[in-house]
Amino acid sequence: MHLSADSLAVSPQPPCATSLAAPTSWKTSEVEALFALPFLDLLHQAQTTHRAHFPANEIQLSTLLSIKTGGCPEDCGYCSQSSKYETSGAKPTKLMSLPDVLAAAQQAKDQGATRFCMGAAWRNPKERDMPAVTEMVTAVRALGLETCITLGMLSGEQAGALKQAGLDYYNHNLDTAPDFYGNIISTRPYQSRLDTLQKVRDAGLRVCCGGIIGMGESRRQRAALIAQLAGLDPYPESVPINHLVPIKGTPLENAPPLDPLEFVRTIAVARITMPRTVVRLSAGREQMDDALQTLCFAAGANSIFLGARLLTTPNADMGNDRKLFDRLGLKPMPAAGQPAA
């Protein structure tokens, strides 16, 4: 049965609704034990879990737009948009105009995306920004697209206003394990992220929350990130697994390279521990070849960003994405409530 995002939203997710008798909550050591499985056993378990909860050959397509780029006061060590680092390619801009956002959203729809994700380089939205942002959400949704937005920390009122405007998902990432977080970000604590996620839930929004792999964290820390995500109650409907895109000028520009199979393992472990979530193969596809992306799909990833750019960096080539989908027999996942093509 295809569990649509809508059905995920209305029915609280039983944490162990898998045929594989998964634990009801995941300790880091249990997640680490999944990581340690022989690769093919891990892939088999992830693929079996995936097939129990989603159509096997469907991939959700989202398009990303940076609606306000650069000049951010936070010091996230991976980010091109922090004002603390000298980077090229993320020149500070004002908030985009509504017509420009709508033109980009229409183009995304024409290219086959069913969800439009908007990102702003803010620590948190200011009150004066909220009317323009909520207007964007309502107008993009009126085009027949699902909406997702990421604006940084939120107050309860702001989360409520976004819900009122018709927002479907709020993206706010935990990024990494609690005990590695301080190596990457000093300007806001882990707890503030958990607090924002709770406000998003309380407002009745669906949660999109994941992290970044390849920042120099250990396997145990990757397991701890997944345990944190799977331990959210309920776990997120959407989990972006980003591969670090190293940005020149940031503290992580020379992060040690990660074994690509370790990235695939992380996807598989996310799929097994959060069986009904959409696992998003997010940043980093431009640096991955077709075979590695295919392994990520086999491991249970069922969403990608489609389009020329992510926020400030190039995305994987759309023409190649289509060819790869054809070669693999993958079909776009219809939006919630829409029949399959």
Ligand code: SAM
């Ligand atoms: N400013 C808001 C915030 O941080 O919540 C929203 C935008 S922020 C750029 C959204 C997410 O993009 C980050 O939490 C991080 O996980 C991801 N991201 C940013 N730069 C990245 C990079 N260089 N490589 C991989 N992921 C990245």
Ligand code: DTB
């Ligand atoms: C997420 O987890 N990944 C997206 C989205 N949420 C906003 C952002 C990826 C950014 C990659 C680096 C860049 O283009 O600046």
Ligand code: SF4
């Ligand atoms: Fe700012 Fe978000 Fe980048 Fe952190 S990840 S520096 S909060 S834009």
